[in-house]
Amino acid sequence: MAPRPRAAQAVENAYQQLRDDIVSGRLTANQRLVEADLTESLGVSRATIRAALAKLDHDGLIVREYNHGARVRMVTEDEAVEIVQARSALEALAAHHAALNATDEDIADLRAIRAEMPKLIAQGDLLGYSECNSRLHARIIVASRHAIAQRLITDLKAQMVRFQYRTILVPGRSKQSLAEHTAVVKAIAARDPEAAEAAMRHHLRCVATTLSQTTGAQEQHARDARQAR
Amino acid sequence: MAPRPRAAQAVENAYQQLRDDIVSGRLTANQRLVEADLTESLGVSRATIRAALAKLDHDGLIVREYNHGARVRMVTEDEAVEIVQARSALEALAAHHAALNATDEDIADLRAIRAEMPKLIAQGDLLGYSECNSRLHARIIVASRHAIAQRLITDLKAQMVRFQYRTILVPGRSKQSLAEHTAVVKAIAARDPEAAEAAMRHHLRCVATTLSQTTGAQEQHARDARQAR
DNA sequence: GTTCCTAATATTGTCGCCAATCTGATGGAC
DNA sequence: GTCCATCAGATTGGCGACAATATTAGGAAC
Numbered sequence: 306m307a308p309r310p311r312a313a314q315a316v317e318n319a320y321q322q323l324r325d326d327i328v329s330g331r332l333t334a335n336q337r338l339v340e341a342d343l344t345e346s347l348g349v350s351r352a353t354i355r356a357a358l359a360k361l362d363h364d365g366l367i368v369r370e371y372n373h374g375a376r377v378r379m380v381t382e383d384e385a386v387e388i389v390q391a392r393s394a395l396e397a398l399a400a401h402h403a404a405l406n407a408t409d410e411d412i413a414d415l416r417a418i419r420a421e422m423p424k425l426i427a428q429g430d431l432l433g434y435s436e437c438n439s440r441l442h443a444r445i446i447v448a449s450r451h452a453i454a455q456r457l458i459t460d461l462k463a464q465m466v467r468f469q470y471r472t473i474l475v476p477g478r479s480k481q482s483l484a485e486h487t488a489v490v491k492a493i494a495a496r497d498p499e500a501a502e503a504a505m506r507h508h509l510r511c512v513a514t515t516l517s518q519t520t521g522a523q524e525q526h527a528r529d530a531r532q533a534r
Numbered sequence: 535m536a537p538r539p540r541a542a543q544a545v546e547n548a549y550q551q552l553r554d555d556i557v558s559g560r561l562t563a564n565q566r567l568v569e570a571d572l573t574e575s576l577g578v579s580r581a582t583i584r585a586a587l588a589k590l591d592h593d594g595l596i597v598r599e600y601n602h603g604a605r606v607r608m609v610t611e612d613e614a615v616e617i618v619q620a621r622s623a624l625e626a627l628a629a630h631h632a633a634l635n636a637t638d639e640d641i642a643d644l645r646a647i648r649a650e651m652p653k654l655i656a657q658g659d660l661l662g663y664s665e666c667n668s669r670l671h672a673r674i675i676v677a678s679r680h681a682i683a684q685r686l687i688t689d690l691k692a693q694m695v696r697f698q699y700r701t702i703l704v705p706g707r708s709k710q711s712l713a714e715h716t717a718v719v720k721a722i723a724a725r726d727p728e729a730a731e732a733a734m735r736h737h738l739r740c741v742a743t744t745l746s747q748t749t750g751a752q753e754q755h756a757r758d759a760r761q762a763r
Numbered sequence: 764g765t766t767c768c769t770a771a772t773a774t775t776g777t778c779g780c781c782a783a784t785c786t787g788a789t790g791g792a793c
Numbered sequence: 794g795t796c797c798a799t800c801a802g803a804t805t806g807g808c809g810a811c812a813a814t815a816t817t818a819g820g821a822a823c
Contacts, residue, residue, distance in 0.1 A: 314600075316806080339774070350809070351809085352581065352808065356806095363592045372774080374775065387680055387683070388682050391627065391680075391683055391686060394626065398620065451616055452616060453616040453617050461682075568805095569804075570805095580779085581779090582778085584805095585776090601804080602785075
């Protein structure tokens with residue numbers, strides 16, 4: 306029952322370190338991850354590196370081929386769009402179930418989170434808004450009581466980290482986003498599954514569209530950074 | 535480019551062996567998987583066992599807790615229903631994209647597979663029908679050209695192995711299933727995304743309902759087999 | 764000059780061992 | 794008789810070394 310500090314987890318540390326390096330872009334796309342090198346740079350054994358690589362493979366952040374080692378698997382813009390589409394399908398499902406299963410406490414929380422959003426937009430704190438956005442989505446999924454959807458969406462979001470602030474930076478997007486979120490919360494509070502599902506689907510379709518439109522300079526940048534094995 | 539027989543992969547063998555043991559039910563629910571025991575029974579080293587357990591964890595077939603080892607994670611009926619619901623959302627997405635992206639060859643394949651189904655039902659070969667069913671679904675996903683949906687659905691199906699023949703055994707279900715599949719193929723062939731999505735959603739909703747109805751004697755059996763740590 | 768074969772190197776796959784941690788039991792104190 | 798501390802057994806976490814495989818460089822034959 307105790308929190309259990311349980312520090313000094315070698316694999317967890319190595320995993321987090323590598324994950325940060327990939328997400329932050331310190332490791333470029335398709336870059337090879339040689340286990341011996343990681344052993345030296347991270348100061349842990351190869352078995353530990355190997356376990357960490359297995360977790361990164363699980364997250365879809367790297368690809369491993371037999372006897373060929375691991376390479377950084379940078380998500381392309383096209384894949385990001387596909388991920389948002391898949392999230393759309395799953396979060397619509399979650400919204401549906403949230404409308405069916407939400408408790409009064411769930412709904413109070415959702416309303417509280419949504420109420421924060423206009424303030425953050427007014428302050429121009431887009432980073433804070435994006436974080437608030439994530440919290441709202443996460444809370445809806447919890448309210449849905451749908452464990453499978455929760456797990457899948459969490460996994461998908463892990464692969465989207467590189468794009469998490471992309472859409473909200475588009476001018477005018479934040480206000481539209483707020484309206485969409487409001488509609489979702491309202492439908493769940495009204496315990497209308499169909500409306501909640503439709504509102505969430507609409508919201509994420511807009512996100513996908515916005516994401517597609519940013520596919521220009523960014524894609525060029527990705528090509529520049531790419532390097533052969 | 536060569537197929538590369540590449541046999542005698544220790545981890546792959548151990549993984550397949552354990553996977554079969556779990557799927558077939560030779561390993562009961564919540565049973566502990568002690569690495570030392572597996573080392574002896576499978577005749578491979580602990581590092582190999584460990585890698586195999588990581589893959590099984592990735593598949594969701596076992597759960598691993600820190601310093602507590604691994605236990606068999608038998609999917610319950612309730613979770614199976616959730617998995618079908620998530621598949622429904624994702625396969626509806628795939629059907630939508632299949633209608634958008636299918637080539638003439640894709641459609642010809644889909645029609646060919648669908649044409650096999652009535653024969654198998656007439657012969658009473660429900661196992662063959664179930665296999666044909668899987669092939670049709672898989673072919674639709676390939677035709678969708680949606681890599682993310684394909685990966686997620688494949689992962690979900692891996693967790694459903696224990697229930698793969700459950701629904702088709704329900705009397706009268708096979709004929710209904712055939713009609714549903716026919717509607718999906720027809721909508722994709724007509725390149726009507728909305729209709730394809732709706733048909734697939736309807737089909738999997740029926741599967742989920744059928745699965746829920748079988749939740750009785752089976753669930754009792756699961757409770758009996760359960761054992762403490 | 765090109766191509767194919769061979770060998771050297773680099774990298775991953777697998778193994779056995781020791782340390783850290785958790786579980787359960789035993790024994791003493793109240 | 795009950796409860797808590799201590800200790801022994803069991804099990805996993807982490808490490809270094811060896812074997813298997815792929816990549817690459819070099820040289821010989823045509």
